[in-house]
Amino acid sequence: MIAYLDRGVRNGKLSENARDAALSRLAVTSDLGEFTGCHLVIExxxxxxxxxxxxxxxxxxxxxxxxxxxSNTSFLPITELAA
Structure with missing residues (x-):
């Protein structure tokens, strides 16, 4: 994500402030208990x-x-994940 946003800054499509604001809204964790209160989760x-x-x-x-x-799945049936 950082590399993607940095590329936007380098290409003039995103300001440094916008990149920093976007990164400040992201959280990465391996503790699923930290997701309490989240409204959107993308695995x-x-x-x-x-x-x-x-x-x-x-x-x-x-x-x-x-x-x-x-879900960031490319070939698994989403209906099976939701079951």
Missing amino acids: AVAERLEAKAAIFGTLDKVLAPEAKFA
């Missing part, structure tokens, strides 16, 4: 159904019912 774990399903199952217990999940 990007390995393309293994079991791994993604385990994370979604844990997040389902931690997040509020109105929270949104997104």
Whole structure:
């Protein structure tokens, strides 16, 4: 993410202030308990159904019912993740 935003700054498509503001709104963690209070979660774990399903199952217990999940999957059926 940092490299992507830095490239935007180098190419003149993004100011340094905008890059810094965007980065200040992002959080990265491996402790799923820290997701309490999040409204949107985008997972990007390995393309293994079991791994993604385990994370979604844990997040389902931690997040509020109105929270949104997104998956960075390229070939796994999203309906199987939501099951």
